Amino acid sequence: MNEAISNQNGVCLQVRGLRKAFDGQVVLHGLDFEVEPGEVFVIMGPSGSGKTVLLKHLIGLEEPDAGEILIEGQPIQSPEVMSQYRMAMVFQSGALLNSLTVGQNVGLYLSEHRLRSPGEIARIVTEKLEVVGLAGTEEKMPSELSGGMKKRVAIARALVIEPQLILYDEPTSELDPLSAVVIAEEIVRLNERIHVTSLVVSHDRDLAFGVADRIAVINQGRILTIGTPDEVKQHKDPLVQQFLHADFKRH
C-alpha cells in the first residue's frame, strides 16, 4: 500500500465567500464555513436551497463565480491539490456504472489507476463490501440491487479510495426508514473507524441530528446558522425553526 493510500487522517475544509449564479439567478450567496478534520458536518436545508450545487463545487465539478474552497489551506481548484488529497463522493443516486458489476464498480479507482494487481483489487473489493454488509455481491449488476444496496456499494466504492474527505449527497433519500438507519450507522462507523472528514448534504432531519457533530442550515443559498445539533435546535431564526419543525397534520 503506498503512502498516499495508507494515510487515514481527515482533512480540514474551508469555504470562503463562495458565490455561484446560473443564468443570472444567484444560487449561492457567498457561503462561509469550515469543517474540522475528522468531523461529521451536515448541511441541511430544503430542496432547491443550493446544497447539491455546493457539493459539486467541493468536489471540483463546478467552478465558483467568486470565493474559494480550501483543503488544508490550499485551493481546491488546483489540480495538484486535487491529486494530493483523496476525496470521494457518494452520489444521491449512487451513480454506479451500470455496465460494470458491483465488484468492478468498487474496484474501478484501483484498476483504472493501476494501483494494485488484479488479485489485490479483488481482495480489497471483498473487504470493502464486507464493511458495508454486502459480502458476496461482487458479481451482481447494479440493476439487481435495491436503492439502499446501491448506496452502500457507492460507499464501498468511496472507501476504496481510502478518502480523507467523503461527501454524501442526500444519502438517505428514496430509502425506507430501516435502510436509512443502516446508511446513517455506516456514516458514523466510518467516521469513527478511519477518522475521515465527512460532509453530508441532506434534508433528512433525523439523519442530520443522528450523525452530525455540527450542522449548517442553508436556505436559498445562504447559511442561516451553524452549530452543534443542540445549538441548531435552540436557534431563534424563524426559518430554521420552520424547517426543523415542519410537520403534516390532517385536520
Add this chain to the structure above:
Amino acid sequence: MFQNIGEMLVLFWRALAALPLAWRHRQKALDQFFEIGVASLFMVCILSFFIGGVMALQTGPLLVERGLGSYVGAIVGYSIAKELAPVLMAVLIAGRIGSAMAAEIGSMRVYQEIDALRTMNINPVHYLVLPRLTALAVALPMLVTIAIVVGWMGGALVASSNARIAVSFEAFFNALRSTVDLWDVANGVFKSFMFALIIAVVSCHQGLITRGGPRGIGRSVTKAVVNSIVLIVISDYFLTRILLK
C-alpha cells in the same frame, strides 16, 4: 450543430492527445470493436450486396444498349469502391453505432456516472471516448473493405444473371480490374477512416453534453445521427476533391 464544432474539435484533440494511453485501454477498445463488428457485419454484407446489384441493374442495360457492356464492371466497381461503400456504410454505422454511443454516454451523463468518474480522477475522455474512437477507426475501414468486395460480388452476380445485361462474371471482373486499382480501394477505405472519426467524435460529444432525463437522451441520439450524416456528406465532398488523381 455548427456552434458545437469547436467543442467537437477540442474533444477530438483531447482524444488524440490520449492516444499513447490507447494500449492501456485496449480491453475496452476490443469490447467496442467486437460490439461494432457483431452488430454491423451482417447488415453491411446485405446492404453492400444489394447496392452492387442495384448499381449493375441501373447502369447495365443502358451501357449494353450502347454497346458498352464491357464497362459495367468498371462503373460498378469504381463507384462502389470510391463512393457508395464508404458513404453508405458510414451512414449505416452512424445509425447503428453512433446512436448507441450517444445513448450510452448520454445516460451515463444524466445519471451522474460521468461525475462519479471525475470524482475518482478518471478522465471521461480516456475512459469513454478513446476506446470508442480507436475501435471505430479500425472497425469501419475493415467493414468498408468487406463491403467493397461483397458489393462487387453483388454487381457481378446481377450483371451475369440478368438477361438484359448478360455480362459474364469473368468479363465483369476483367473490366473492374482494368479500371479500379489499389489506390481507388485505398481511397474509399481512407474516407471511411475519416468518417469513423467523425461518427465517434460527434456521437461521444453529443453524449457528453446531454442534459435532462430520457427526453434529453433521445434528443442527443437524434442529433448524433443527423449531425454525423450531415458531416459525413459534407466532408465526403472535400475528401473527394483532395483525393482526386
